Amino acid sequence: MSYRNYPELKQAFQALHGWQQRYRELMLLGKSLPVLANELKVDGAKVSGCESNVWLYIDFTPQEDKLVVVADSDTRIVKGLLALILMMYNGKTPQQAAALDAEQEFEELGLMRHLSPSRGNGIRAIVSAIIQFAKSHC
Template identity: 35%
Template sequence: MAIDDILENFELFDDWEDRYRFVIDLGRELTPFPEAERTEDNRVRGCTSRVWLTSRLEGSPRHLFLEGDSDAHIVKGLVAILLSIYSGKTPVEVLQIDARAILAKLGLEAHLSPMRTNGLFSMVERIRAIAADYALDSGVTA
């Protein structure tokens, strides 16, 4: 689901319980994450729950495609939100995205525990690092 659709859906819900259920449902819609990819190299540090992210470049110009998973339902939904923000963009586009501004529109920081919020931004930083590595490898700068 595109981030604009997620933002629109969030506005339809009157309370945070419904929004939490929606986030959890987003996580359930993620592509199944291969067991073989649940490695320490793919694990995101800084998250209380276990989170894994993988990436690949495709196409010309090269676009970054991400897959992810978590062992916690709400965090898996947060992974889905981040993938909707970043996946399918070029590495340079990823580096130009202000995820904090987008996530602020959802109001997540005010409704997640501090540990979950830290984990969310650890995922953002990991995705940005992946994009920066790809951009550097291709000789492109943001």
């Protein structure tokens, strides 16, 4: 259940059969996501457009040319989706992050068709915030 990188996670998800197995794996993935301290769960860090509360922090380390993304949510399924998104984007250069098509990745993982429209919009809002940040650092 512990994945070293996104390609390994993607391969494992694609080997799962059916939504129930993927849902269970998302729940387990969400449990691995570190909890943000309450002091960081502020309105200024909330992602608008999400059905659940999502707090997102993005930073860039110029010396390493990598993005650092930290996030948390108050719902288990979103925590799992966030863990997946963080694996996609953490450690990427701004150029790599800006070029990543997260919606296509979610399709390939067999997830988008099982998410409610509002949950899908929330995922798009999170990804959009990361991509906007990345593009501002390209």
